[in-house]
Amino acid sequence: MIRIFRTPVVVAAACLALAACSGGGTTAVPEASGTASASPSAMGKGDGTLKIGTLLPQTGSLAYLGPPMFTGVDLALKEINEAGGVLGKPVAKSDTDSGDTTTNIASQSADKLLAQKVDAIVGAASSSVSESVIDKIVGAGVLQFSPANTSDAFTSIDDDGLYFRTAPPDKLQGRVLGDLVVSDGNDTIGILAMQDTYGSGLADQVTETAEAAGGTVVERVDYDPKAADFSADVAKIKAKNPKGIVLIGFQETAKVVNELVKQGLTADKHKWYMVDGNMSNTNFVKAPKGTLDGVKGTLPGAAAPEAFQKRLLTVRADLTEFTYAAESYDAVTLIALAAELAKDDSGAAIAAKLVDISKGGEKCTGFKQCVDLLKAGKDVDYDGVSGPVDFNDVGDPSVATIGVYQYGADNKFNAAKALEYRTGNIAG
Structure with missing residues (x-):
């Protein structure tokens, strides 16, 4: 609980x-x-x-x-x-x-x-x-x-x-992220998640939380992170035109972001959300300035x-x-x-x-x-x-903090400062 x-x-x-x-x-x-x-x-x-x-x-x-x-x-x-x-x-x-x-x-x-x-x-x-x-x-x-x-x-x-x-376990991060997406006014949500234990598990928790809060996940795509091309995956999201798009992955997220922009699903038209696996200030350096402006993401732990x-x-x-x-x-x-x-x-x-x-x-x-x-x-x-x-x-931290961060126009976020912190108690 x-x-x-x-x-x-x-x-x-x-x-x-x-x-x-x-x-x-x-x-x-x-x-x-x-x-x-x-x-x-x-x-x-x-x-x-x-x-x-x-x-x-x-x-x-x-x-x-x-x-x-x-x-x-x-x-x-x-x-x-x-x-x-x-x-x-x-x-x-x-x-x-x-x-x-x-x-x-x-x-x-x-x-x-x-x-x-x-x-x-x-x-x-x-x-x-x-x-x-x-x-x-x-x-x-x-x-x-x-x-x-x-x-x-x-x-x-x-x-x-x-x-x-x-x-902390993804159960907490997934709940914080799902709640964040809906509280930002996104009643329709698309999820692009890498297909492995991390990606699928976190996507499950985001879905459960968002839908319990009144949102609807209109499309979820669990993709192969080793794929050379993500156009078909992004096209499935585009077809449902969600207000919010959750990106759960690692380094390959840079390619997913490029495809989102290419297909017109930019962050100024749809709200993007990331997670600890892809919140980075180096992975998106080649993206045009402003690509990630306003994008939010979650990171377990208090900010360093x-x-x-x-x-x-x-x-x-x-x-x-x-x-x-x-x-x-x-x-x-x-x-x-x-x-x-x-x-x-x-x-x-x-x-x-x-x-x-x-x-x-x-x-x-x-x-x-x-x-x-x-x-x-x-x-x-x-x-x-x-x-x-x-x-x-069972070796899990019983109390954990999740920070919510936001990218600026330079496609970077400040790892020492968060928009807010949410703390949860995790029953063993």
Whole structure:
């Protein structure tokens, strides 16, 4: 059950240039693994050094998300190690590429990380990619912690208690987006969604919410994201002439947008809406100025505040895309704190303490503040940059925030400022 509470509009979205670059590489990093109810094979004691592997996009349809996610991880590790590390030792890290579902890169990367005996793997970004490797990862007794998976499937997936995420399930984003579309006056709606776990699941929730609010989805097209041409898909939407058009996809959305413009379904005639998978300031740089002017979109999590963005820039000065940086930072910080609480760096031990670290104690932010409290014998409640987290018993954040953003005439949106935030409680 989800209850959405509206928060007054606090700032108008402004336009800030953001450009993505790829990230990755390999550096030494200690391990991190954990489970809330791990299988017996996952219950081995750690070796005293926390090792974290990343499985994040350097290539593929979500490559633009790689830089902020890698940077969020690196900032957290920098602060953790400057504070003395975990269990008295520096945390070690190994970066790998998750690719996307068109390749076998994720499986190969997971094999590499498991061979290196990492305790925890941060990733993947894509829900479908995570689904393709989760059995392999948790079967090895390693904690999988995604900063960006939003598919509802993970709420009930068989994971031996070894899967967690800082991104909320799509059920909440879908409800916020569906409500937004109807409240903007769109009683007829068209949906263009990529055909996979993420796209179809989110489209289902948008449809359910919009129609419950009095709107009608007059056409829904679940398309092949690998298609070379989207003219037939867009033509189906055009035939129904909806007031609002919801675009659910990844990098291929740029091609869909080009086809919408070509067929006369421009954003000044029909209201467009996007989601976390395609809200980007780099994917539409080739579009004519004003193409996305007024387009709205939703992003899970509170906006990365400017102060946090400045900290990220100390790690990567050319970073201009910030989506899921906060969730990545929080994932690593939570892993480290759970290992400290467990006094054990094994995956099962960490997972067993993640819920405890996220709620029910003295509130703290940042690794150093929280670990000092732990060493003083205090219970802690880590409140992250992305939000309060507060894990439920299936590893989902029980409280989550969705931000609503708007593009300007320069085809960019300000990742530090939202039109409004909507917060929901998610029953586990």
